[in-house]
Amino acid sequence: MKRKWKPEESGEMKITELSWKPSKGQASILKGINCVFERGNFYGIIGPNGSGKTSLLKNIMRFVESTEGDIELDSIDLRKYKRREMAGKVSLVPQNTHMEAAFSVYDIVMMGRMPYQRRFEPDTEKDREIVLEAMRLTDCIHLKEKEVSLLSGGEAQRVAAARAIAQDTQWIILDEPISNLDVKHQAEMMNALLYLKEKKEKTIIAVLHDINIAATYCSKIVMMKDGKIYSSGKTEEVLTKENLSNVYEIAFEILENDETKRKYYVPCL
Numbered sequence: 030m031k032r033k034w035k036p037e038e039s040g041e042m043k044i045t046e047l048s049w050k051p052s053k054g055q056a057s058i059l060k061g062i063n064c065v066f067e068r069g070n071f072y073g074i075i076g077p078n079g080s081g082k083t084s085l086l087k088n089i090m091r092f093v094e095s096t097e098g099d100i101e102l103d104s105i106d107l108r109k110y111k112r113r114e115m116a117g118k119v120s121l122v123p124q125n126t127h128m129e130a131a132f133s134v135y136d137i138v139m140m141g142r143m144p145y146q147r148r149f150e151p152d153t154e155k156d157r158e159i160v161l162e163a164m165r166l167t168d169c170i171h172l173k174e175k176e177v178s179l180l181s182g183g184e185a186q187r188v189a190a191a192r193a194i195a196q197d198t199q200w201i202i203l204d205e206p207i208s209n210l211d212v213k214h215q216a217e218m219m220n221a222l223l224y225l226k227e228k229k230e231k232t233i234i235a236v237l238h239d240i241n242i243a244a245t246y247c248s249k250i251v252m253m254k255d256g257k258i259y260s261s262g263k264t265e266e267v268l269t270k271e272n273l274s275n276v277y278e279i280a281f282e283i284l285e286n287d288e289t290k291r292k293y294y295v296p297c298l
């Protein structure tokens with residue numbers, strides 16, 4: 030039977046008691062995760078290596094089967110979405126963005142439009158406009174004709190982000206989207222995501238290792254440790270000295286600029 034969309038979509042992604050172990054007999058990697066992502070926010074997921082950030086994204090994207098618990102999007106169990114419906118709602122920039130394919134950058138970014146295209150139908154003017162806008166936002170226009178397998182690490186990361194942006198979904202999920210980028214491109218990428226949140230009302234969920242970048246751009250933070258959520262909420266409330274030092278097991282100083290009042294999070298190395 031064909032499921033009808035509820036007219037009043039909740040605008041939430043709700044995770045309840047989520048646990049995940051890769052196979053029977055193995056220890057749980059995610060343990061009782063409870064969390065609500067609200068539409069229109071910019072979320073940063075932070076936490077040390079191995080704390081379960083990518084595993085959480087893999088469960089959300091249904092790349093793996095959750096062992097216990099539920100994930101609902103717009104009040105509907107994620108398992109009930111068809112792959113194509115899901116692709117019209119959520120896009121992902123994975124951690125590993127190397128592409129071993131004989132396609133041009135333009136073709137790969139155009140693949141972001143697939144959820145909206147019928148098989149064998151040509152790209153529309155709207156598709157082309159959206160693709161070029163996504164490439165502009167991520168500084169990929171000059172790479173348009175290049176074969177994706179030849180891209181540098183940072184270029185490939187920007188192209189993967191362009192493809193996700195071209196998918197034009199309400200939810201954009203990114204796993205360490207600036208890990209291969211130089212400082213200017215890091216700022217450009219984060220500004221592009223902020224623009225999508227502010228001007229296009231997208232919801233951004235990004236795994237980030239740079240606490241100062243997370244503090245600058247994210248309205249909310251989910252802080253993970255040992256497969257659990259250690260703290261979540263408004264950025265300033267989560268990024269306390271105590272939370273940071275408990276989670277990263279290293280002391281932190283928080284410095285404030287007298288004029289701008291901007292806070293800087295400095296690990297005591």
Ligand SMILES: Nc1ncnc2c1ncn2[C@@H]1O[C@H](COP(=O)(O)OP(=O)(O)OP(=O)(O)O)[C@@H](O)[C@H]1O
Pocket residue numbers: 051058076077078079080081082083084085
């Ligand atoms: N399929 C799997 N089988 C066994 N262990 C796994 C599997 N996937 C992940 N893990 C383990 O789960 C833990 C969490 O991994 P995950 O990739 O989610 O961490 P992360 O927080 O994203 O780390 P990082 O910051 O290093 O990217 C790690 O110890 C990892 O080795």
